[in-house]
Amino acid sequence: MVELVDAPHSKCGTFGFVGSSPTAPTKLMKTYQRFPLDLIKGKGCWVWDEKGEKYLDAVAGIATCSLGHSNKALTKALSKQLRTLQHVSNLYGIPEQEELAQWLTSNSFAKSAFFCNSGAEANEAAIKLARKYGHIKRNIENPIILCSKESFHGRTLAAISATGQPKYHKGFEPMVNGFMFFSYNDDVSFENLFDDLEKTGSQIAAVLIEPIQGEGGVNVGKKSFFQLVRSKCSSSNVLLIFDEVQTGMGRTGTLWGYEQLGIEPDVITLAKGLGGGHAIGALLVNELADVFEPGDHASTFGGNPFACRAALTVGRELQKRDLLNKIKQRGHQLKEGLINLSAKYSDIFISTRGVGLIQGLVLNDNIKTTSLDIVKYVLKEKLLLVSAGSKVLRIVPPLTITKKEINELLTRLDKCLMKLS
Numbered sequence: 001m002v003e004l005v006d007a008p009h010s011k012c013g014t015f016g017f018v019g020s021s022p023t024a025p026t027k028l029m030k031t032y033q034r035f036p037l038d039l040i041k042g043k044g045c046w047v048w049d050e051k052g053e054k055y056l057d058a059v060a061g062i063a064t065c066s067l068g069h070s071n072k073a074l075t076k077a078l079s080k081q082l083r084t085l086q087h088v089s090n091l092y093g094i095p096e097q098e099e100l101a102q103w104l105t106s107n108s109f110a111k112s113a114f115f116c117n118s119g120a121e122a123n124e125a126a127i128k129l130a131r132k133y134g135h136i137k138r139n140i141e142n143p144i145i146l147c148s149k150e151s152f153h154g155r156t157l158a159a160i161s162a163t164g165q166p167k168y169h170k171g172f173e174p175m176v177n178g179f180m181f182f183s184y185n186d187d188v189s190f191e192n193l194f195d196d197l198e199k200t201g202s203q204i205a206a207v208l209i210e211p212i213q214g215e216g217g218v219n220v221g222k223k224s225f226f227q228l229v230r231s232k233c234s235s236s237n238v239l240l241i242f243d244e245v246q247t248g249m250g251r252t253g254t255l256w257g258y259e260q261l262g263i264e265p266d267v268i269t270l271a272k273g274l275g276g277g278h279a280i281g282a283l284l285v286n287e288l289a290d291v292f293e294p295g296d297h298a299s300t301f302g303g304n305p306f307a308c309r310a311a312l313t314v315g316r317e318l319q320k321r322d323l324l325n326k327i328k329q330r331g332h333q334l335k336e337g338l339i340n341l342s343a344k345y346s347d348i349f350i351s352t353r354g355v356g357l358i359q360g361l362v363l364n365d366n367i368k369t370t371s372l373d374i375v376k377y378v379l380k381e382k383l384l385l386v387s388a389g390s391k392v393l394r395i396v397p398p399l400t401i402t403k404k405e406i407n408e409l410l411t412r413l414d415k416c417l418m419k420l421s
């Protein structure tokens with residue numbers, strides 16, 4: 001028999017960063033390289049560490065805390081939900097889930113929704129859906145899914161297999177097969193791969209792609225490229241799946257990233273900002289892609305009342321507070337500021353890219369400084385940023401960030417860069 005003991009209140013260990021010694025022996029696996037601070041409190045765009053230091057948060061749980069921290073509407077709705085019903089099972093009807101599916105389909109191209117708990121899971125569901133579609137609608141024996149290089153689709157085995165970055169595969173081979181890769185925004189690369197496969201017997205079930213590559217370096221999708229992809233998919237009955245885990249729910253200033261590209265996909269996957277900091281993922285499909293039958297897919301926690309209430313509240317706050325317009329304005333303000341910084345520190349940066357409140361500052365390849373170096377450096381100015389690959393600094397604040405806070409963000413960044421250059 002195990003005697004139960006209590007866990008002492010403890011601080012996180014900080015693996016991996018030079019100059020930061022683990023503050024306490026950690027019982028956590030070594031999966032994360034953590035910065036040497038524990039966050040214990042948040043309000044709006046601000047978070048506090050255990051010493052009481054206050055940080056401006058332009059990470060937002062990696063594009064996740066869309067309404068900021070401790071948002072009033074979310075706290076109120078979720079407190080009520082906690083007192084009402086938290087979790088049952090998909091064995092039964094869940095009104096909050098139905099309501100969320102209504103909200104999402106009323107405000108998008110989609111006809112129906114499936115709920116899970118994370119981005120990787122949503123992509124897993126999309127991959128299964130694409131294969132089923134290939135089998136039953138196209139009679140394909142070995143359905144292939146085309147994905148882009150530099151993409152990111154999550155950390156489960158099928159999701160890393162779909163991710164076009166070898167660093168995520170290393171050590172976990174063999175990958176799941178059935179994925180092939182083209183270069184993002186590259187008409188020729190895409191058309192060649194697509195046409196070659198079609199010639200050998202049309203085995204492509206789907207194309208899986210991000211409207212903006214987030215982790216891959218804030219690469220913004222080109223309209224003309226995506227229109228080509230859409231038309232090739234349509235004429236060959238290939239599903240077009242958008243991974244909108246990072247771009248969905250308003251991040252770009254439109255509710256969905258696909259609206260920026262003037263086309264509609266057949267399927268989108270969502271997570272990150274959907275729950276405003278709470279775990280929920282979703283798969284939205286149109287009529288053509290609606291191929292799952294009872295028993296095909298499931299999730300124990302997926303679409304529970306609490307998670308659905310969180311997402312419903314985020315959606316309604318986006319509407320009520322006219323946030324999409326505000327995101328556009330704040331996005332322009334941020335972009336302008338970043339363009340100025342990029343010009344002022346042209347020894348460090350070569351450009352900026354992004355849409356709305358997903359922005360990136362691109363570092364010069366010819367210097368040793370990495371985006372992680374700068375992320376560590378701006379921590380001293382009490383600013384939280386996150387890198388997107390080794391050469392892009394990513395800025396994804398809460399969607400509720402104010403004009404004044406964006407100015408503050410730019411001022412803090414400027415102060416750091418002045419010392420760096």
Ligand SMILES: *Cc1c(COP(=O)(O)O)cnc(C)c1O
Pocket residue numbers: 117118119120121123152153154155210214215243244245246271272
């Ligand atoms: C973060 C992310 C994922 C993975 O989401 P998890 O919730 O971490 O599984 C997948 N796709 C994109 C585009 C992402 O940004």
